[in-house]
Amino acid sequence: MKNFFKAAVAVSTGAALTAGAYLASLSPRRNQPGWEEFKKFRYAHRGLHDLYEGRPENSLSAFRAAVEHGFGAELDVHLMRDGNLAVVHDSGLSRVTGKAAKVEELTAEDLADYPLRGSGERIPLFEEVLEVFSGETPLIVEIKTSDGNAEALTDAVMERLSKYGGLYCVESFDPSVLMCLKKKYPDVIRGQLSENFLRSKPANLSLPKRALMTNLSTTFLTAPDFIAYNWIDRSQPSLRLMKKLYGVHEVSWTVRDPQLMKALEAEGVVPIFEGFVPE
Numbered sequence: 001m002k003n004f005f006k007a008a009v010a011v012s013t014g015a016a017l018t019a020g021a022y023l024a025s026l027s028p029r030r031n032q033p034g035w036e037e038f039k040k041f042r043y044a045h046r047g048l049h050d051l052y053e054g055r056p057e058n059s060l061s062a063f064r065a066a067v068e069h070g071f072g073a074e075l076d077v078h079l080m081r082d083g084n085l086a087v088v089h090d091s092g093l094s095r096v097t098g099k100a101a102k103v104e105e106l107t108a109e110d111l112a113d114y115p116l117r118g119s120g121e122r123i124p125l126f127e128e129v130l131e132v133f134s135g136e137t138p139l140i141v142e143i144k145t146s147d148g149n150a151e152a153l154t155d156a157v158m159e160r161l162s163k164y165g166g167l168y169c170v171e172s173f174d175p176s177v178l179m180c181l182k183k184k185y186p187d188v189i190r191g192q193l194s195e196n197f198l199r200s201k202p203a204n205l206s207l208p209k210r211a212l213m214t215n216l217s218t219t220f221l222t223a224p225d226f227i228a229y230n231w232i233d234r235s236q237p238s239l240r241l242m243k244k245l246y247g248v249h250e251v252s253w254t255v256r257d258p259q260l261m262k263a264l265e266a267e268g269v270v271p272i273f274e275g276f277v278p279e
Helices: 002-025 060-068 109-113 126-133 150-161 175-184 207-214 237-246 258-266
Strands: 043-045 072-079 085-087 139-143 168-172 190-194 226-230 249-255 270-273
Touching: 043 060, 043 249, 060 072, 060 126, 072 126, 072 150, 085 126, 085 150, 126 139, 126 150, 139 150, 150 168, 150 175, 168 175, 168 226, 175 190, 190 249, 226 237, 249 258, 258 270
Parallel strands: 043 072, 043 270, 072 139, 139 168, 168 190, 190 226, 226 249, 249 270
Antiparallel strands: 072 085
16 A cells, blocks of 8 residues: 555656646747737738739738738748748749749749739739838738748848838747747747647648647747637647636637637637638
């Protein structure tokens, strides 16, 4: 009996230490100035796009429409071969242009050969998008890394943003981007993008990485100001614990229903929406 109690105490102690380490690993950065301004806006996913009206996603016309309606916007940035920054979601351009190419392998001059489907527009450069917003409404800038270019891409994005007078934050699925922001650009509001990767099973992530990213297990290294999580997966335990214990800011993507948007906003969540124009 004595040995049994010793074993039970050892197991309980180990479990408590493990639980404590897990909870500590979820601690975000807190009280970074600027978030209250972000909460005042709704964010159009890849701009206020509507292909039927000739406004493709991540196009200048979609971004102009967002500004005209008073919305902020979420957008995606890639580093090109010549050091320019392209605003497009996918690294591969087949879906949005109908032509097979990898944007990281192109130059700004090449983009003229890849018009966006449904319009005569080409893929815009990051500077062009910044000019559209001109500080009128905020931006959520998603950094899309490829082939280990996290630091080079982050530096290039921040070099452009250092000259921009508007409100913005930066997010990425890649924790390396947040590490770079934490080390070199600590004043920038930074966010970790995630979802339940054990459900979505992306081919580019191994099973251990899917588990780490789903459970936000890199938080202790990256100290994000907010978590941008797929709204479908909001019940994920790590996200719920971060909100309850640490009051982490939450962004939800991608919201396609007006009633869902209102419900999220009632909880203090910042929505990224598409497919409708909120009232």
